[in-house]
Amino acid sequence: MVHGVDTRPPDRLVRDAAGARTVDDLAALLRALRRRHARREGQRVLSYRVLATRAGWSHTAVAEYLTGKTLPPTDRFDVLVGLLGASPVERGVLASARDRVDERRRVTVPTDPAVVPADPVVRAVPRQLPPALGHFSGRRAELAQLARLAPATDPARQITPAGTVRIVAVSGTAGVGKTTLVVQWAHQVADRFPDGQLYLNLRGFDPDGSVTEPATALRLLLDALGVPPAQVPTDLRTTLAGRRLLIVLDNARDSAHVRMLLPSSPQCLVVVTSRNQLTGLIAAHGAQPLTLDLLHPADAAELLRRRVGQRRCAAEPAAVDEIVARCAGLPLALAVVAARAVIAPQMPLAALATELRVARHRLDALAPDDPQLGVRAVFSWSYQALSPSAAQLFRLLGIHPGPTVSAPAAASLAGLPVTRVRPLLAELVRANLLNAYPGGRYGLHDLLRVYAAEQARELEPGSACDAALRRLVDHYVRSAYQADQTLQPNPAPTVPGAARPGVVTEIPTDSQAALTWFAAEHTVLEAVFDAAVAAGLGAEALHLTQVTYTYLDRRGHWSALTVLQRSALQLARRVGDVAAEAVAHRHLARAYTRTSRYAEADGHLGAALELERGRGDLARQGLTHLNLSLLRERQERHRDALAHGRTAYEFYAAAGDRRGEGKALNVVGWQHARLGEYAETLNCCGRALQLLRELGDGPGQASTWHSLGYAYQHLGDPDEAAVCYQEALELFRRLGDRHLEALVLSSLGEVGSDTGDLAAAEACWGAAVRILDSLRHPDAEPVRAQLNGLTGRG
Incomplete structure (x- = not known):
């Protein structure tokens, strides 16, 4: 030690600094440096006031630097890391991290629609449009009609009356190019919608009936906007008020399918496609109709020339005419033929036309009255040109419940390693039989899904299809289990038995990766649950409902959680799984407690406890008593809540469950705090924190830090309270629990108010209200009242 500066080699701090990307990341590094300094000096962490005094700055400035509200200027950052004992090497690395964060703040990065932003203050700007085709042709009149309906670039020129929204209803037969046209045009006018572009496939005509219902669709749109709803609202009007967005609702079943998805802002434009x-929509909402017909032969020929090449087509005009005729003016069929021609550049177009003619005759003999005969002939012809492995994968993809699939899931479906499946997926994409989407996902057009399923039924033995579906379900159960374990250690029973041969399990590296995986897959998981139940895979379906619980609860998807757990409860009763029935009762109670439906929660917890007593399951009884403690707290019955916490501890101790003991100790300490017994809180929560640290339980530590912060706050030690709350906030953000993040922010706002730091109080309460409003949670109202109460105090 030289003048209080650490000269030892750099530690984990240096590695963490290399990964810093945001102001929050940088603030977390400063807090870690602060804690390490305290450990090495054998003293308490330096309070904001002490640091402010030593640096000669305001207390508020220091608080904003260490909580991530403000990026410190370069000179102040250097002083701060010096005061916190950074070594010369660490100072250099931290300075580079600070400059990198500053640079990234100056660049606007489009939001990935599958990931909810970590910072609740930043408004998400979704960019969800699928890629536009590079070989689009024709449809000039339709593009011009759409262009006339787009809003003016200057909002001042917008003349649509307030309270109305522009809607375009695009209709046409399957494969006629509705989606391609709308996406092509949407990219042309995307700059007129600075608040983003939303795209959602409603799957109104999915062959397996997996329609995206309006409530689910609304939740997905809110997710993309960074607003995961606690209770599905009736519409988008409040969320999109005053925003300029383009919303593409693809494949709607009918007008009722999209009614609750319509905003009221005149600055938004909604484009709906349907067969x-x-x-x-036209009668009730004034939607502008746009009907797509089959391509004119000249436009169809131009599309083929653009894809295949002008010179090649000019050399064989008769073949081009026959191909156009055989494809019946359907862009989807033409795209498949063009892909085959590009893949086989040495094959004369006349040979391709002859093959199409033969394929048409073969299908005509089987189904002479089929209205989709032309396009099915094209599919058959293109399918026959695939390699045997790619053809089998295509057939099996018809079994997947959709809407999209990842490479590991496709590998499990086929029973092949991912390294072997990726080239097969690429072959299907090149043949235009499969669509590739951002994020490594793939999807089939509705007509192609029907055709793939037909081929699977015709060519795959029933046992092979059953085995493929079992592998697919196994993939999702095991991957969801791994993601759940990352979010919440030991949250669910171990997956039974060994993985089936050929199953690929995805294992997220950290909690953020787990959240990203669930965000991409949770709509797929709902469809997989239904497919598993239909296939008689009751045990797997029940396990799927258990390993998705933590994600749905933590992200505020309580409506979806309620629906899924109701299904789980019915299934558990039907198959006679008492343990799973108790779990479903408890999970339903959690959703009802979160949404203030206390009587229903009480009934389900009572039912769970009765089942667990009958099974003699001590640990599960302890968990149910913890849930009862939470419920009694929400009912302002703190003595009862304390009693349930103590009972939970006794059950966990009897079961030898140390993790449960730690969580129960925190609950007991928290209820002591709510009763004003703060010394007992420090004792219980201190023991809990030590135990949960040993076990690496992040969620338990986060809750315990909050309990300690509350105790210190009410003992008159705001600095220590702020330190504890910051620890809790950092952990809850890392874990993705937005509801509890908001509650900690509310507590930090109280500390700011108590100490006269009204700017900090306003910032924290404002952030808390924004999160709670986005969750449609009643906890927002008391926090809003505190925020409004600041008026006049400044």
Whole structure:
């Protein structure tokens, strides 16, 4: 030690600094440096006031630097890390991290629609449009009609009356190019919608009936906007008020399918595609109809020339005419033929036309009255050109419940390693039989999904299809289990038995990766649950409902959680799984407690406890008593809540469950704090924190830090309270629990208010209200009242 500066080699701090990308990341590094300094000096952490005095700055400035509200200027950052004992090497690395964060703040990065932003203050700007085609042709009149409906670039020129929204209803037969047209145009006018572009496939005509219901669709749109709802609202009007967004609702079943997805802002534009005439939208909402017909032969030929090459087509005009005729003016069929021609550049177009003619005759003999005969002939012809392995994968993809699939899931479906499946997926994409989407996901057009399923039924033995579905379900159960373990250690029973041969399990590296995986897959998981139940895989379906619980609860998807756990409860009763029935009762109670439906929560917890007593399951009884403690607290019955916490501890101790003991100790300490017994809180929560640290239980530590912060706050030690709350906030953000993040922010706002730091109080309460409003949670109202109460105090 030289003048209080650490000269030892750099530690983990240096490695963490290399990964810093945001102001929050940088603040976390400063807090870690602060804690390490305290450990090495054998003293308490330096309070904001002490640091402010030593640096000659305001207390508020220091608080903003260490909580991530403000990026410290370069000179102040250097002083701060010096005061916190950084070594010369660490100072250099930290300075580089600070400059990198500053640079990234100056660049606007489009939001990935599958990931909810970590910072609740930043408004998400979704960029969800699928890629536009590079070989688009024709549809000039339709593009011009769409262009006239787009809002003016200057909002001042917008003349649409307030309270109305522009809607375009695009209809046409399957494969006629509705989605391609709309996406092509949407990219042309995307700059007129600075608040983003939303895209959602409603799957209104999915062959397996997996329609995206309006409530689910609304939740997905809110996710993309960074607003995961606690209770599905009736519409998007409040969320999108005053925003300029383009919303593409693809494949709607009918007008009712999209009614609750319509905003009221006149600055938004909604484009709906459907195979049906959306007369309800036209009559009730003034939607502008746009009907797509089959391509004119000249436009169809131009599309083929653009894809295949002008010179090649000019050399064989008769073949081009026959191909156009055989494809019946359907862009989807033409795209498949063009892909085959590009893959086989040495094959004369006349040979391709002859193959199409033969394929048409073969299908005509089987189904002479099939209205989709032309496009099915094209599919058959292109499918026959695939390699045997790619053809089998295509057939098996018809079994997947959709809407999209990842490479590891496709590998499990086929029973092949991922390294072997990726080239097969690429072959299907090149043949235009499969669509590739951002994020490494793939999807089938509705017509192609029907055709793939037909081929699977015709060519794959029933046992092979059953085995493929079992592998697929196994993939999702095991991957969801691994993601759940990352979010919440030991949250669910171990997956039974060994993985089936050929199953690929995805294992997230950290909690953020787990959240990202769930965000991409949770709509797929709902479809997989239904497929598993239909296939008689009851045990797997029940396990899927258990390992998705933590994600749905933590992200505020309580409506979806309620629906899924109701299904789990019915299934558990039907198959006679008492343990799973108790779990479903408890998970339903959690969703009801979160949404203030206390009587229903009480009933389900009572039912769970009765089942667990009958099984003699001590640990699960302890868990149910913890849930009862939470419920009694929400009912302001703190003595009862304390009693349930103590009972939970006794059950966990009897079961030898140390993790449960730690969580129960924190609950007991917290209830002591709510009763004003703060010395007991420090004792219980101190023991809990030590135990949960040993076990590496992040969620338990986060809750315990909050309990300690509350105790110190009410003991008149705001600095120590702020330190504890910051620890809790950092952990809850890392874990992705937005509800508890908001509650900790509310507590930090109280500390700011108590100490006269009104700017900090306003910032924290404002952030808490934004999160709670986005969750549609009643906890927002008391925090809003505190925020409004600051008026006049400044």
